[in-house]
Amino acid sequence: MINLLENISLKKFNTFGVEARTRYFASFTTYDDLKNLILSSHPAERQHLVIGGGSNLLFTKDFDGWILHNEIKGMKVTKETANEVFIKVGGGENWSDFVDFTVEKDWYGLENLSLIPGTVGAAPVQNIGAYGVEQKDAFVSLEACNLITGKICQFNKLECDFGYRHSIFKGDEKGKWMVLNVTYRLQKNGELHIDYTPLKKFFQEKPFNQISVKALSEAVKNIRRSKLPDPEVMGNGGSFFKNPIITKKAFQPLQEKYPDIPFYELKDNKVKLAAGWLIDQSGWKGKSMGQAAVHDKQALVLVNLGNASGLEILELSNAIAEDIYNKFGIQLEPEVLIL
Numbered sequence: 001m002i003n004l005l006e007n008i009s010l011k012k013f014n015t016f017g018v019e020a021r022t023r024y025f026a027s028f029t030t031y032d033d034l035k036n037l038i039l040s041s042h043p044a045e046r047q048h049l050v051i052g053g054g055s056n057l058l059f060t061k062d063f064d065g066w067i068l069h070n071e072i073k074g075m076k077v078t079k080e081t082a083n084e085v086f087i088k089v090g091g092g093e094n095w096s097d098f099v100d101f102t103v104e105k106d107w108y109g110l111e112n113l114s115l116i117p118g119t120v121g122a123a124p125v126q127n128i129g130a131y132g133v134e135q136k137d138a139f140v141s142l143e144a145c146n147l148i149t150g151k152i153c154q155f156n157k158l159e160c161d162f163g164y165r166h167s168i169f170k171g172d173e174k175g176k177w178m179v180l181n182v183t184y185r186l187q188k189n190g191e192l193h194i195d196y197t198p199l200k201k202f203f204q205e206k207p208f209n210q211i212s213v214k215a216l217s218e219a220v221k222n223i224r225r226s227k228l229p230d231p232e233v234m235g236n237g238g239s240f241f242k243n244p245i246i247t248k249k250a251f252q253p254l255q256e257k258y259p260d261i262p263f264y265e266l267k268d269n270k271v272k273l274a275a276g277w278l279i280d281q282s283g284w285k286g287k288s289m290g291q292a293a294v295h296d297k298q299a300l301v302l303v304n305l306g307n308a309s310g311l312e313i314l315e316l317s318n319a320i321a322e323d324i325y326n327k328f329g330i331q332l333e334p335e336v337l338i339l
């Protein structure tokens with residue numbers, strides 16, 4: 001089924017809850033509908049933006065093209081062995097519902113990614129991650145539709161070129177594809193990841209062999225609820241900036257000056273810093289500019305206090321980035337897509 005609309009508000013299609021309009025909006029439930037839609041418009045007019053749950057987007061102006069909203073549903077086990085399950089999931093499925101489904105089955109792999117807003121189709125695009133796990137760890141392959149030709153192509157893990165909040169769909173292939181479905185490999189008897197400090201603290205008293213997939217998922221949900229605002233209550237797009245990655249050499253003087261600075265060592269003599277800590281240290285937590293504010297429990301999250309425009313949120317983010325650059329010499333990059 002296809003649903004075509006013209007000149008509509010995008011307010012309920014972005015979790016920041018900001019006002020913006022799109023010239024055309026199309027949602028569809030099958031690949032054939034999407035293909036017909038693509039092929040019925042002139043190639044020169046194929047200005048498309050694919051949206052999932054709108055949880056990683058900041059609209060700062062109206063959109064003069066087609067917004068494509070994937071509503072392809074379905075979860076199907078395609079292969080099952082004594083230890084593993086392969087599951088193919090429609091790109092329009094809600095990510096958090098999908099994770100809950102796997103947790104209920106007691107399958108290992110996605111429990112640390114519980115309660116992340118957005119859709120399954122968007123998950124590989126920015127390689128979502130939390131609490132020491134990224135979706136790439138369970139990823140097998142995806143099928144995507146080319147937005148110019150309407151043809152389907154399969155991408156395996158290597159071809160997706162996953163990195164920290166990155167894939168080929170944010171790089172060389174940006175804007176060219178719509179993810180139709182994703183296949184994940186889950187374990188029936190796997191390993192639980194509780195190295196992340198708040199999780200370790202949560203399970204302090206409990207022997208490791210007594211922690212279940214379900215208990216870990218619940219712990220993740222509790223931690224998220226305590227730090228991250230619910231978009232239904234207060235508009236936001238999760239972490240606004242990426243955690244910056246710098247060289248060990250550039251990190252040394254920072255560590256001398258700020259001995260408590262949290263960091264995470266990466267390969268190739270690189271270090272990942274916590275943007276939230278840098279912003280917090282600079283006194284931004286809880287601060288507001290007009291209707292845009294820095295969340296009072298997690299400084300990496302910018303929130304809409306009620307009636308913020310996208311531009312207001314952008315201005316706040318620019319002021320923060322400039323301040324961080326002046327104080328620490330580090331250029332923060334947005335994690336959300338700014339349009």
Ligand code: EPU
Pocket residue numbers: 129130131132227228237238239240241242243262274275276277280285297298299300335
């Ligand atoms: N911190 C502060 N003050 C703050 C926020 C953080 O001092 O206001 C410090 C914390 O104490 C901690 C460090 O910064 O030492 C890291 O903070 P936290 O563990 O909360 O995680 P994060 O680095 O801010 C990242 C992801 C989140 C993900 C969490 C948990 C990015 C951009 N963000 O946040 O992902 O849930 O780790 O794994 O990588 C998202 O992408 O939208 C998102 C929420």
